[in-house]
Amino acid sequence: QNHNQERHTSGKASSVLSSTQLFAMQFRCWSSLIFPLLQYLQNNKTECSHVTLTSVRETASLLLEHDIYLPSYDDPEDRNYLFLDHVTSTLLNLTRVEHAAVQEKASMETRTAPSFMGTQEQNEVLCILHHLLHLNHRLLHERLVPMVQFVAECMQISSSRNDPVVQESSSRLLSGTVETYQRLRQIGHLIQSFLDAAKSGTSCDNEKTDSIVMESILQDRPTCRSFSSAIQNCPPGQIEAIFAMFTDWVASNVSSDGGAEESSAKEEGVLRFVIRLFVIVLQSLRIDHHSAPQVNHLCERAMDSTVCHLVKRDACQPLDSQHIGRIKNGLHICGWLVQLHTRCAFWLNHSSTEAGMSVVSANETEVPADLRVFDEEMGRTSATMVLPMLLEAAKSVATTDAAQPEPSKDMIQFFPVLGELQHLACHRIHQLHSMIYRQEQEENSSTEEKKSDRTSDELVKEAKLLVNFVFYAAFDAPAQHWEKDRSSG
Known part of the structure; x- marks a missing residue:
C-alpha cells in the first residue's frame, strides 16, 4: 500500500513537471512564430501591416486563454x-512612427499624405497592448x-471619425490599466504618468492644443468611472502623496509671467487637463471619521498653495488671456476644495466657525481695492481672499439697478470669470x-446669547446674497455681456 502511494505521488509530481515543460515549449513555439512578424514590423517604415498585427493579436490571446505564460512560472534568465x-517595445515604436506621421500630415495644407496606421491597425495595437497588460503589468x-x-x-x-470600434478598444485598455493599478495599490504611479503625458504630449492637429488630446481621456465615461473607483478605494496613507503630486x-x-502666444496656449490647455484630473480626485475621495482630519x-x-499660485499675478503684467485662464482654474479648483472641506466638517463635527474656516463671513464683503484680484496694483493674492472677492461680486450685483441697461463698472x-465665481458660489x-x-443649534442651546447678536442671521444674509448672484449669473449677466461684446466688435 505504501509502495502504491509513493508511485501515485511521484506520478503526480511528474505530471506537474510535464505541464510546466509543456507551457515552456508552447511559449518557445509562439515566440519562434511571431519573431519574423516583429522583424517585419520593425523594418517597414512606410505602412503598418494589418495582417501582421492581427496574427500577433490572435496568438497573444492564446497565451492568456491557455495560461501559457504567467509571471509565477519559472523563467530562467527571464527569457520569456x-x-x-x-x-x-516594437508596438510602442509603431505608435511613435504613427504619431510622427499624423503630425506631418497635420502640418501639410492639403493633408492628403497617407497615415502610417489606419483605424484597423490602431485597433489591433490597442488590443495587443491590452493582452500584454494582463500577461504582465511590468511590461x-x-x-x-x-x-x-x-x-x-x-x-x-x-471621436472625430465616429469610429466606435477604436473608441471601445481605447476605453477598454485605459480602464483595464486603471483597474490593474488599483489592485496593485499604485494609483499614484498612474496619476504621475498622466501628468507627464499631459506635459510632454502633442496634438494630432496643429489647430488644437496638446491638452485637447489628453482631455479625450477624461471624456471617456468608463475610464472616469474606473479612475473614481480607484480613488475611492485608495489606501488612506497614499492620499497625501496624491495631493502633493x-x-x-x-x-x-x-x-506667473506671460510667454509666447503658442506656449501660453499650451500651458493653459495642459493646466486645464491637470485641474480637471484633480477635480475627479477631490470628487471621488471617500470621507469618513478616520480620513476626515487628514x-x-x-x-x-x-x-x-495651489489656489494661491493660480490666482496670483505679477503687478507689472497686464491681465491677458493667459492670466485669466489661470485664475479661472484657480477659482474652479477652489470651489471643489470648499465642497470637500464641507464634507470633512460633517465628520469632524466642527462648530459653524470651524466649518467655514477656509472662507469668510458675510460682514467681510468690503474688500480693500489693493487686494482685489483684478486690481492693477495687486502683486500676490492670498487664497483666503478668493471668497471675499466672490462676496464683492455678489454685492455689486445686489446694488445694480434692474432697470439699468448696462452692468455697473464694479x-x-x-x-471674465463669472462662470467660475458662480460655481464657487454654489459650493459656498x-x-x-x-x-x-x-x-442655530449652538444659539438655541445657549441662554446667554442675545437675539440681536445671532451669527446665524449674518450667515443667512450671506447665503441670500450668493443665491441672488447665482441667479444673476445664470439669467441676466450672459445676455448683458453678449450685448456688450457684440456692440464693441
Missing part, C-alpha cells in the same frame, strides 16, 4: 519576459506615458447651509 518586453509599467499618449490620440481620432505640479509648471488638513494646504470687472451656499444649521 524579455521576449514579451521586445514585443512591447508597461515604465512605458505608461507613451501608451497613454497613444490611447488619447486614438480616442480623439476615433498636483500641488507640486502646479507650483513647478505654472509660471483630508481636511490637505484641503486647507491646497487652498494656501460688476464688469468680474465678467452648500457650506453655509451646514454652518447655519450648526450655528
